[in-house]
Amino acid sequence: MELNELQQQRLQKLERLQAAGQEGFPTTSQRTHTIGAALADFDALADAATPLTLAGRIIGARRVLGKLAFAHINDGTGELQLWLSRGDLGDLLFDRFADELDTFDIVEVQGTLRRTKRGEASIFVQDLRLLAKALNPPPEKWEGLRDVEERLRQRYLDLIVNADRREVFRKRALAISSMRGYLDERGFVEVETPILQPIYGGAAARPFITHHHQLDQQLYLRIATELYLKRLIVGGFPGVYEIGKNFRNEGVDRSHNTEFTMMECYLAYADYNDMMQLTEAMFRHIALAVTGSTAVTYQGQVIDFAPTWPRIGLIESIAEQTGINVLAHPDLDDLWSRITAANLHRTGKIERKATWAKQVDELFSTFVEPLLIQPTFVIDYPVELSPLAKRHPTRPGLTERFEAFVAGMELGNAFSELNDPLDQEQRFLEQGRAYSAGDDEAHQMDTDYINALMYAMPPTGGLGVGIDRLVMVLTDQPTIREVILFPHLRSREGH
């Protein structure tokens, strides 16, 4: 390992300490309180002059003023100023602090709590030792670490330096635990289903492909959990859910990451209307848990998760924005003629797609989705777009499906689950034809899933929620990579 000048200076300090009989990385800390606990009980501990042992990372500049010195330490629960004087510490320890310790070192201090003349809560240090030497120097004192690439590649440093970053991930954890709590309370059983799958399904996406050597079997990283979870509804669970990673071999942008976290839940003897109510109630519950309010500000816009959300028909919303009733143009050639007649292709945003369903999806994504800022249910999707959803009983060609949109992003997808095995088989066959026609995201035939449906699945409502996007909205983050700890980046040589 080649060390730069700053790293060598720090290494030399470590070696000097070790030469003086100090451990550079002792096995354990003897701390008596977290900083958070010390601050919470500050006045009592200070009045009683209780001796405390605290530990933490030296953050920010050390200020050495001749025979006095100041610094701050942070242990993840709080931050506290160290007050060190040559008189109290003695020459050996004071010089050790001044000469051998650096910003980012992790130290342990003993002392009593007091306020300085200017009123800042501090620990007046009587003893100190190194717990772990930082060989890397900190970034700029005020600008911090701004370079996006470095922040993502060295997320640990980003988290050290940018304290609000840790807050985002605390809120992410809170969002997930409150979601889990909501579902647990309502009798959903949390399950784990395969990530490595012999047949991928449950969504329209290209998969990652891998191989099992011993079994000599091609496997896919899951793109969704759907088909396994519904097998469990067949198996008799009243409701199931899974929170976990999905993997889609597709582009990365501000609202897409290669691997992302989804919650899927299925409720027996329910339909998509029930799932809309569940979605509203659950999002309200989570928003309250994370932010204390149902109204959150996202990128300057107030978004209110309070029920009841508007429900608009997919077909009607496209017609409203484009003047085109896609159901009146039920094949691709016909629909494309209508689009060109309306000159929509001249906007530069619309091009001819491989299938009618994808063309409809593009019209919606382009002309309707960006307008859906407040939580909105878009309902009743075409059968061709929804191979796993039950047909609408009164609207031919449509299914009982909705997607939940917030801030112009799809946050949820749900339907009354198709439980007719014969219809499901036909849908898979249709998907196979779409694949042949050039739709490389079409579903594969899953005969075992059909077999499961042939034992009868009760009427079931299902819902999927994109956790990362939900966290983006709840924490006001502009991109998905700011709510994922280690988003995917190309590897860089020598790093």
Add this chain to the structure above:
RNA sequence: GGGCCGGUAGCUCAGUGGAAGAGCACCUGACUUUUAAUCAGAGGGUCGUGGGUUCGAUCCCCACCCGGCUCACCA
């Protein structure tokens, strides 16, 4: 994948076809209540990588690598 922009000291950033800069950090010295401490001084660079043009390239040209924004695709 396309378009536009970027990569210079540990970090944040200037800059120029003719000797590589600033601030912060770091190092040395002074300083017993600092809060971006202050004062004085010193050190630190394969200017993303590889070619090319040129007497001379960090700068101009080409290719490549990594990233940002954006469009396309997807949730």
